[in-house]
Amino acid sequence: MFTRIDHLVIAVPSVPDAITTYTNLGFRIYPGGDHLGLGTHCAISFHDDQYLELVALRDPAEHRAAAAHSAVADAGLEEFIARGGGIRAIVLATDDLAAEVTAMRGRGVEVSDPETVERVLPNGHRLRSLVAVPTGLPLQFVQHLDDLETRQAQVPQRAPHPNGVLEFDRIYVAGANLDDMVARYHRALGGEEPQRLPGIIIMANMAMWTFGQSQIVLAEPSADGPTRSALTYRGEGPFQVIHKTKQIHETGAFLTSHGITPAAGGRRSTGEMAIVVGAADALGCNQGFVGPES
Numbered sequence: 001m002f003t004r005i006d007h008l009v010i011a012v013p014s015v016p017d018a019i020t021t022y023t024n025l026g027f028r029i030y031p032g033g034d035h036l037g038l039g040t041h042c043a044i045s046f047h048d049d050q051y052l053e054l055v056a057l058r059d060p061a062e063h064r065a066a067a068a069h070s071a072v073a074d075a076g077l078e079e080f081i082a083r084g085g086g087i088r089a090i091v092l093a094t095d096d097l098a099a100e101v102t103a104m105r106g107r108g109v110e111v112s113d114p115e116t117v118e119r120v121l122p123n124g125h126r127l128r129s130l131v132a133v134p135t136g137l138p139l140q141f142v143q144h145l146d147d148l149e150t151r152q153a154q155v156p157q158r159a160p161h162p163n164g165v166l167e168f169d170r171i172y173v174a175g176a177n178l179d180d181m182v183a184r185y186h187r188a189l190g191g192e193e194p195q196r197l198p199g200i201i202i203m204a205n206m207a208m209w210t211f212g213q214s215q216i217v218l219a220e221p222s223a224d225g226p227t228r229s230a231l232t233y234r235g236e237g238p239f240q241v242i243h244k245t246k247q248i249h250e251t252g253a254f255l256t257s258h259g260i261t262p263a264a265g266g267r268r269s270t271g272e273m274a275i276v277v278g279a280a281d282a283l284g285c286n287q288g289f290v291g292p293e294s
Helices: 017-022 060-067 077-082 097-106 148-152 177-187 226-234 248-257
Strands: 002-011 030-035 040-046 051-057 086-094 115-120 124-133 139-143 165-174 193-199 205-209 214-221 235-246 265-269 274-277 288-291
Touching: 002 077, 002 139, 002 165, 002 205, 002 214, 017 030, 017 040, 017 051, 017 265, 030 148, 060 077, 077 086, 077 165, 086 097, 086 165, 086 235, 097 124, 097 139, 139 177, 165 226, 165 288, 177 214, 214 226, 235 248, 248 274, 248 288
Parallel strands: 002 051, 086 139, 165 214, 235 288
Antiparallel strands: 002 086, 030 040, 030 115, 040 051, 115 124, 124 139, 165 235, 193 205, 205 214, 265 274, 274 288
16 A cells, blocks of 8 residues: 655756755755656655655656656656646655556556666665556656665755755645546545545645645635636646645744745644745745644
């Protein structure tokens, strides 16, 4: 079974520029090296056992050649970046990817065979994983071949970040028809039917899967608001990640001190406050933060 949301792939035009932007947002972020044979490279911001991976094209010709025969190479990446970038994939971790692929195919999901992916770090060390990609969904599935301690060692520092971020809270996916989205994602993710609930802050009807401490949330607009705006602008797909923080006022103060004015997201039923940095300031996707006020 899928054990957690492992990381988010965020497609960006330039890795150096992305490092500058996300450092300004308060993340500890570092060059992550090259994806061997895929024509891409990345920057990494590690939480604890989760991370952000900001991916850009390193060699477009190599990328196109790889995409011609590999689902992992992502044939649509170049066009996606040209249209503004943003969250390209939500990546779920498993300890047995071959078994998950077999189970998904049994549920009628078209999914690639597991492929070995190697990332060559700036220091020359290589990290290896098995990756499978379903057709038509912004998901990937990973089985790491290196232990967590080895993977954490790729960055000098991880969470808590200067902005107070600790881990993922929720990743939101916009779509026009919630029932249709639930049917498609349920075949891929398995498990029980997702919980349905209203989204007051994002103005949407929602369905939610929980993996560990984090959720994937499908959202159909219920009124004008963030979900409808994202759907109108980019169509169906992930548009917002919310991170858990130590203390929301400290997060807001950090952002303001770096020239970023977050929008007030609102108060949850738990009493926690949420704030959001819009896609224009975060390279194509909303970066949200939630936490206690004190």
